[in-house]
Amino acid sequence: MSITRRNLIVTGAAATAALAAPRIARAQALPRNVRLVIGSSSTGGDTYQNSAIVADALSEHLGINMRVDAVGASEAFRALGRDSRGTTLMMFHDQSYLQQLYGVEGSEDPFAAYTVGQTVAINPGNAYLVAKSSPYQTMEDVLAAAANGERIRVAIQPGGVSEIGFSAMVNAAKVRAPGSEANIVAVNTGDQADKNQAMWDGLADVINGSIQANEQFTQLPDDDQRAMRFVWITARPETLQQAPAEGMGNTTRDDLLRYASPQTSVTLDGSQDFTFDKEFFFLYNSEMDTAIIDQVDAALTEIYAAGAIQERQLGSFFIPNFLNFADAQAHLTAKRDTYAEVIAEIS
Secondary structure: OOHHHHHOOOOHHHHHHHHHHHHHHHHOOOOOEEEEEEOOOOOOOHHHHHHHHHHHHHHHHHOOEEEEEEOOHHHHHHHHHHOOOOOEEEEEEOHHHHHHHOOOOOOOOHHHHEEEEEEEEEEOOEEEEEEOOOOOOOHHHHHHHHHOOOOEEEEEOOOOHHHHHHHHHHHHHHHHOOOHHHHEEEEEOOOHHHHHHHHHOOOOOEEEEEHHHHHHHHOOOOOOOOOEEEEEEOOOHHHHOOOOOOOEOOEOHHHHHOOOOOOOOOEOOOOOEOOOOEEEEEEEEOOOOHHHHHHHHHHHHHHHHHOHHHHHHHHOOOEEEEEOHHHHHHHHHHHHHHHHHHHHHHO
């Protein structure tokens, strides 16, 4: 046996140490205790659920303790901006840049003030609903009514993913029947409970909601005053196709696809439909050591290659959507620019 061949043979404890060495080296870049702040103050919402899945996977893979802290958007960005050591990371979704595009007071451009990082999942559930008793049963009904001079009130939480669909409705009305966009008006509310209540109180004709939060109300009998129906789901059909076939609750994936493009059309420019996937991604302090970003990149690549995290995400009705740091930056920058154009069209 040659010396070269013999040097390649490692057995017993030495083999275990050799295999463990790369993981130990990676774990030294991130601190042992990491605070993952999120742009939501709810521990029951989709941001917390998705972030907890990713944090658990990174904690186990890297041998660290990553804790999700639901502090809300303003405090999360402040906490991230104060900490360049890597002990505080952030996860949020498209609202992080949409609120700046909408001119929400105090909002910064996250692409300039922070470092936008890896995407991890999509929530395909961003939706718009009407009461089951509404004369508007479809988005075609809504847009046709606006064209006929009827005032359509849409309950949204301004400055984020809730408002981008409203902007798309206004834009579609403008494309279809110029001037009719004035008949689609925002009813600014708070969280999902507030939007639901606006419908039940007769203050809104259409509300922003989600598959996860509102599907239960679509199953109520027609004579229940809380009963709703979906009219539009903003996710790309390619995204929804990746959801479990059983869908959510008593609404199958095929049922949900009826409310998405192309079966339900909200035009962007007269030739293509507007779609919007609510994506979750990491954000980093802009002065943080890039070795930490590289470490998270490598860890997430290995985690998603293993496959277990995808099962957890799909079980919670999230669509796995890992893009590494470089690809995510290019994708999210292009996405931001697309929606900036839509917002500019109606401002």
